[in-house]
Amino acid sequence: MNFEQVKKTTESFLFQNYSREEICFQRGHREFLYDLDGNEFLDLVAGIAVNALGYCHPAIVDEVCLQAKKLVHVSNLYHVMEQAELAEMLSSMTPSSLNVSLFVNSGTEANEAALKLAVKHTGRSRFVAAKNSFHGRTVGSLSATGQLKYRSGFEPLIIPGFDFVEYDNCEHLKTAVNSETAALVLEPIQGEGGIVIPSLEFMKTARDVCDERGALLILDEVQTAFGRTGKMFAFEHYGIVPDVMTLAKALGGGFPIGALMTSSDISKAFSPGSHGSTFGGNPFVCAIAKSVLSTIVAEGLVARSAEMGRMWMSQLLSIPNENGAVRGIRGKGLMIGIEMGDEAKRLQKYAFQNRVLVNVCAGGVVRLLPPLIIGQSSMKRFSDLLTLFVSTSS
Ligand SMILES: Cc1ncc(COP(=O)(O)O)c(C=O)c1O
Incomplete structure (x- = not known):
């Protein structure tokens, strides 16, 4: 054509x-x-x-050819060696409180899973997110997205229970996050919102109010992770560690994969059947993600x-x-x-x-x-x- x-x-x-x-x-x-x-x-x-x-990149091309000849997909009915290896590799790159991964297929799915996890873990169902944010297009992630242009026309479908604060306004955070909040959901730098970088104080306040009120801090690193901002993860700029981190985009080097990472304690909120994905973390995409991460480190x-x-x-x-x-x-x-x-x-x-x-x-x-x-x-x-x-x- x-x-x-x-x-x-x-x-x-x-x-x-x-x-x-x-x-x-x-x-x-x-x-x-x-x-x-x-x-x-x-x-x-x-x-x-x-x-x-x-x-x-030769590392991706070689891995694609190698893995395609071995095994592409088997489902999560079985143990998946490449998935376990990728999770171990991710864990070696993160603080010890983010040592357990769950694999999905995109950024929005990682955020969906994170929202479900926060509800299950805390027993609460309200969320706080930021105005001007972007977390994806599926119903849960869109509910966390604080921009009318994405929500418009879908409003009755969006999950109620989201309160939106001004990004970078510490006082708003202190009043919005309360004892009913399951999680505060933030991007460490707003990407779609126009590369908006919050102050150190805002991110530290985010961590503090979540600790004080028993809410989880979910950082959406879908766009910012894996060196994009000059750190492996953008949260490192602020000297804080989230309770849950969501990942996608660069992780697969062009092949669809998303992930959420949290502590082994919080991960226990999901038991068999709580969440899942047919394709999530298949051998093919995990093998490629492993080679993407090793190349980012090696180079x-x-x-x-x-x-x-x-x-x-x-x-x-x-x-x-x-x-x-x-x-x-x-x-x-x-x-x-x-x-x-x-x-x-x-x-x-x-x-x-x-x-x-x-x-x-x-x-x-x-x-x-x-x-x-x-x-x-x-x-x-x-x-x-x-x-x-x-x-x-x-
Ligand atoms: C911060 C952030 N979260 C989530 C998403 C959604 O990711 P995906 O398009 O892979 O569903 C994006 C996409 O641009 C994003 O930038």
Whole structure:
């Protein structure tokens, strides 16, 4: 098929629930994607923070081939060696109070499981979440999502019992979390909400109020984990440890897997039958996730993300901004947001014309989430592009 045929077939046979760019890719290599005509694009989106190792990393390709020839799926009716090994590996990367994993297939499912776990563990059914948050599209996760644009049209379906606090407002937290709260659900950095970084004080208060009121602290690290923010997990920036952590995206390097991690004590709230998934943690995806994690560690990608992020931020911050097109730049590691208001969409289009892919979130924030293996010349290419864009914008 050529692009026009793909587009026509998409319009005829697929739900029209995505607004897609006018492009279709056939292959990728490192931080580059190639369209159906072979044109090369620099990808600063990485499948929305999924492709941490870039495209066709040999570690993933080799593992895919190896495991596909051995065993892809058996279900959780049996012991799954690769699942046990992945859980052990994750446990070695986390504090001892997050040493038990449960595997699912996506971020939203990890959050669903976390909400159920909190109800079972505490015997309470109310939750506190943050305004401007994003936790996924299924009914439970959408109930925790504090943005009308995602909830609108589904409201009667959404689970009642969620109270929303201002992100980064400690006083709100102190009044909202009470003795009826099963869990406080937060992103350590709001991703979809526009790369919003909370204060140290807010995250410490979150930990404290949960301890005081007997609620669980669930941190949604779906977008932030595995080096994205310059730490293995974003909670490390704040010197706190959540009771439950949810994971997905980068964990599978492009193959669908989600996880929640908690203490062995809290995990006991789920007994056989409390929760489950047919595909969750199958040998194929767990083998790949193991090789993703070993590669992140072996290639020092967490420290690299911190260093590259620092370098890129200072490059971006030094761009002359006389016209005020850039309203703010914030980020940690290789999770960077450039606030541009209405100019964000125009920059995205300009970048696309120059074969650079960026994403716009929260209306006016250009979000950079490149593969963690991105080269310095690619970062410079975007900085130069932004410099030119800003100098010509009125
Ligand atoms: C913080 C956060 N939680 C949950 C999700 C949902 O993950 P998934 O799309 O894998 O269900 C996302 C997706 O963007 C996310 O950023």
